Amino acid sequence: xxxxxxxxxxxxLALGVSIGxxxxxxxxxxxxxxxxxxxxxxWRGLKLSNAYVVQPSVGITYGGFGANLWANWDSDWMDSxxxxxxxxxxxxxxxxxxxxxxxxxxxxxxxxSPNDTQEVYMSASFDVVLSPALTVYYDFEEGHGAxxxxxxxxxxxxxxxxxxxVGASAGFNAENLVMGTDADGxxxxxxxxxxxxxxxxxxxxxxxxxxxxxxxTFPLSDDAENAIExxxxxxxxxxxxxxxxxxxxx
Numbered sequence: 001x002x003x004x005x006x007x008x009x010x011x012x013l014a015l016g017v018s019i020g021x022x023x024x025x026x027x028x029x030x031x032x033x034x035x036x037x038x039x040x041x042x043w044r045g046l047k048l049s050n051a052y053v054v055q056p057s058v059g060i061t062y063g064g065f066g067a068n069l070w071a072n073w074d075s076d077w078m079d080s081x082x083x084x085x086x087x088x089x090x091x092x093x094x095x096x097x098x099x100x101x102x103x104x105x106x107x108x109x110x111x112x113s114p115n116d117t118q119e120v121y122m123s124a125s126f127d128v129v130l131s132p133a134l135t136v137y138y139d140f141e142e143g144h145g146a147x148x149x150x151x152x153x154x155x156x157x158x159x160x161x162x163x164x165x166v167g168a169s170a171g172f173n174a175e176n177l178v179m180g181t182d183a184d185g186x187x188x189x190x191x192x193x194x195x196x197x198x199x200x201x202x203x204x205x206x207x208x209x210x211x212x213x214x215x216x217t218f219p220l221s222d223d224a225e226n227a228i229e230x231x232x233x234x235x236x237x238x239x240x241x242x243x244x245x246x247x248x249x250x
Contacts, residue, residue, distance in 0.1 A: 028063075029062050030061050030250070031058070031060040031061070031249075031250050032247055032250065033058045033059075033247070034058075034246060035054065035055065035245070036053075036054070036057075036243055036244070037052065037053075037054055037243050038052060038243035039052055039241045040053065040239060041053040041072055041074065042217055042241050044147065044149075044171055044179065045192060045217045045218075045224070045228055046180075046232075047228070047232045047236075047239045047241075048231060049076060051074070052075050053075065054072075054073045055072050055073070056071055057069065064092050064093045064095075066090070066104075067088070067089070067090050068088070068091075069086070069087070069088055069089075071083060071085065071086045071087075072084050072085040072086075082111070082112075083111060084110070085108065085109065085111060085112075086109040086111075087107065087108050088106070088107045088109075089107075090104055090105045091103060091104030091105070092104065098126055098127040099124070099125075099127075100125045100126075101122070101123070102123040102124075103120075103122045103123075105118070105119070105120050105121075106118065106120075106121065106137075115142055117178060118139070118141045119138060120137075120138050120140065121135060121136060122135070122136055123135035123136075129154075130152040131152060131154065132152050133150070133152075134148070134149070135148070135151075137176075139177075142177065142178055144175070144176070144177060145173070145174050145175035145176030145178075146174040147172070147173055147179060147192070148171065148172040149170070149172075150170050151167060152168055152169075153165065153166060153167035153168070154166055154167075161201075161203040162201065162202050162203070163200075164198070164199075165197075165198070165201060165211075166198045167195070167198075168195065168197075170191065170192075170193075170220065171191070171192040171194075171195075171220075172190070172192055173188065173189065173192040173223075174189045175188065179192065179227060180227025180228065180230050180231065182223045182226055182227070183222075183223075188223045190220075190223040190224060191220035191224065192219070192220060193218065193219055193224055194218055195215055195216070195217045196216045196217075197214070197215035197216075198214055199211045199212065199213035199245075200213075207250060208246070208247070208248050208249075209246075210246050210247075211245045211247075212243070213243060213244070214241075214242035216239070217238065217239050217241075218237065218239075219237045219238070
C-alpha cells in the first residue's frame with residue numbers, strides 16, 4: 001500500500017533526524033502529536049465525508065525543516081468505518097523579523113481513489129495585525145493546476161494561557177482539476193470558497209492542550225458551487241462543521 005510506504009519513509013526520516021541530533025550539534029529537535037475528532041472532513045470547501053471523522057497527526061521539526069504525517073479515518077465509509085487518506089508533508093520555514101516563508105511538498109495517498117496526487121506549495125505570512133498570509137499550492141500530478149488561499153486571523157489571550165482564535169480565508173482555483181469542474185465538465189479559474197472559523201485553545205499542562213472549534217464554509221462563485229456540490233451527497237455547497245483537537249508537544 002502506498003500509505004504504508006509513506007509511513008516507512010517518514011519513520012526513517014524522523015529516525016535520521018533524531019540520530020543526527022545526538023551525534024552532532026545543531027538546531028533543536030521538537031515534535032508534536034495530535035488528533036482531531038470532527039463532525040465532517042472538510043477540505044478547501046469540499047465536504048468529503050457524511051459522518052464524523054478522526055484525524056491523527058504526528059510531526060517533527062529540526063531547525064527550519066519539518067516532516068508531518070496525517071491520516072483520516074471516516075466513521076461512515078462503506079458503512080463500517082475505514083481509513084481513507086494518508087498525507088505526508090515535508091517543508092522548510094525561513095523567518096526574518098515579522099516575515100515568514102514556508103515552502104513544502106505534500107503527498108496525498110488516497111485509499112478510496114484510483115490515483116494519489118502531489119503538491120508543492122509556498123506560503124508567505126506576516127506577524128502583524130490580523131496575521132495576513134498568502135499560500136499558493138500547485139498540484140503537478142492529478143490536478144495540473146493551482147489553488148491559492150488568502151487568510152487572516154487573530155488571537156484573543158485570556159488568563160492562564162487560554163486563547164480564543166478567529167480566522168477567515170478565501171480560496172481561488174486556477175484550473176486545478178482536483179477541485180472539480182464547472183457545469184461543462186471543464187477545468188476553471190474562479191474564486192472558490194470562503195471559510196470562517198473560531199476555536200478556543202485550552203492548556204491542560206505545559207505539553208498538552210485541547211481546542212474545540214467550529215467553522216463555516218461556502219462557495220464564492222457559481223463554478224465553485226457546482227464543483228463543491230459534486231462532492232456532496234446532499235447537494236449542499238455550504239457546510240457548518242466542528243469538533244475538538246488534542247495536541248501533545250514534545
